[in-house]
Amino acid sequence: MAAATDFGSWLAALLSDRERFDEVWAHGETVVTRHRLRTGTERAGAALAAHGVRGGSTVAVQVPPSLTLLWSVFALWSAGAQVMLFDPRLTAAETTRLLELCEPQFHLTSPASGRSTAVFRDECEVVVERRRTGRPAQSEHALLQFSSGSTGLPKVIGRSGRSLLAEVERFADLPDMPKRGENLLLLSSLMHSFGLIGGVLHSLSAGVALHFAARPQPFELLKLMAERPVDAVFGVPVHFDLLSRTAAPPPLPALRLAVSGGEMLSCEVFDRFARRYGVRVGQAYGMTEAGIIATDLTGRHGPSAVGLPAPGVGTAVVEGTLRVRLAEDPYLHTDRADRFTDGWLNTYDRCRARPGSGVLEINGRADSVVAIGGLKVDLTEIEAVLADHPEVGEAVVVFGEAIEAHVVAKGALSKSALLDWCRVRLSAHKIPKVFHFNAAALPRTSNGKLIRNRDLLHAAREKGRQAVIR
Structure with missing residues (x-):
């Protein structure tokens, strides 16, 4: 099943517009014209085809931000393949979980993955792995993306070629x-x-x-x-x-x-x-x-x-x-x-x-709204109050048996001082009953959002304690 025929045709037409070949398409460390974009895309397409990628193939792309990433994705779409965008910052366990869930036939990675993804590279090496357990596209989705996972496991989200064009x-x-x-x-x-x-x-x-x-x-x-x-x-x-x-x-x-x-x-x-x-x-x-x-x-x-x-x-x-x-x-x-x-x-x-x-x-x-004693409490309101304290760098508030706050302090901030701050700004039923002070940054998802899942926060704290003990 071709995953992105109309969308791929639209993209291929843009890449083949000879009247615009001299236009600057992108500027990283070097200037890239539309002609170079086309040749880069064709080169990537030829390399992928040599590995067996074709229309209807499913390909997980886990490459750092780069021109290489873009023309690899363009080549896949032009060929009618289904692209699954994996964040290059995912851990090995997170990557394995998504591979098992989505079953792509190919997995594109780079030795540069896992490094700082705030740095944009013009080009990077790409490794193509063919997965024997993978399956061809089961739907006409051109793109599969994944939610942040800030409250649990990421959700798999499909976008059709029609929806991409409409956007x-x-x-x-x-x-x-x-x-x-x-x-x-x-x-x-x-x-x-x-x-x-x-x-x-x-x-x-x-x-x-x-x-x-x-x-x-x-x-x-x-x-x-x-x-x-x-x-x-x-x-x-x-x-x-x-x-x-x-x-x-x-x-x-x-x-x-x-x-x-x-x-x-x-x-x-x-x-x-x-x-x-x-x-x-x-x-x-x-x-x-x-x-x-x-x-x-x-x-x-x-x-x-x-x-x-x-x-x-x-x-x-x-x-x-x-x-x-x-x-x-x-x-x-x-x-x-x-x-x-x-x-x-x-x-x-x-x-x-x-x-x-x-x-x-x-x-x-x-x-983010929870009920406590019949009263509704918005946890983001408490986070905002904590974040306003001059000695608080980050704060996440979650609810289990009681309201608990996970805080990164910039200086020597005591629980009593933070309680005094909250008592002035929050009703009594909104004040956290438990405070966890983190020495470093709070854990985040692979795309940089603060994790707001209580179990994941406690697991990260426990992992940190074990690392200190060792």
Whole structure:
């Protein structure tokens, strides 16, 4: 079964457009024209075909962010293969679990996998392993992705070629997206929808030149943005936080657009970035399951607003949470009936639509709310209070038999001092009963999100204690 015929044909047509061969497609350490993109894709396709990859093949791609990653994926899609994007930061155990679950016929890896994936490489070595237990595509999904796993095991999510094309069209219909001839600095992960579709595929289709950073330090990013010059930057909140803290940045007269995705942007970062650069950070709100859902690209509305629904996206606010209309159940290999019912996906994001304008505001997670003594408590509210303490670096709050907080302290912070801080800011029933102080950073998922699963947090603490004892 061919997994991506229409989508592959669309991509192949873009790669074969000879009138645009001289255009800059991407700029990493070196400039890559569309002609080089085509030759790189053809070279990757020939190597994959020699290993037996063809239309309907299933291929797990676990390669660091690089031009090699992109033209390998392009080659697979052009051939009609089904691409499974594995994060290169996954542990061996996590990788084995996904391989057993998804049963790809081929596994693409690189010796560079597992290193810092904040560093973009132009090219890297790729190893192709043929798996005897793999199966060809069982569906017409062109792309398989995986949820963050912040509350447990990752979910397998399928995207058809039709849905990918529809999302590219949605981005194209947004008037403020980067346009032909403009330069986009892409800091967003290539493993996830906003970076891959809103960044890479939109740019390829629209004629936008992509720029990648081999050195992601704030000063180096600003130097790159000034020299090239960059019109737009896509990233996550931490990127804009770091950039807004940089003293004496160079002038960036070309910069007109800064868009954050992946997590909610804080008002503090929003305000600081606007003061420093004169550009309001916009937001692109979406999910792996649905792609882009709503946008406020120019930051007109500011946090916690994420803007209006993207063109063609059906949304509804039901009992305070956002639902999104989808053509098909996005979940594979697992029953997620609690999330997808009668064509509607429950995002579990608490949402409010502003009367009159329809602008969506996201105000935390509905599944972070617990009942204690008949009273509802939002654990994210407690996290926010703890995070505001000047001596707290990170905080995660979970609920088991009682509310417990896992905290990283910057200095000598005592439990009594933190309790005093909470007593002033929280009702008595919201104050954590247990505090766990971590010397280093709290555990995160492979794509950098804080883990909020109590069992996983305790397992990480126990593992750390055993390492110290040894």
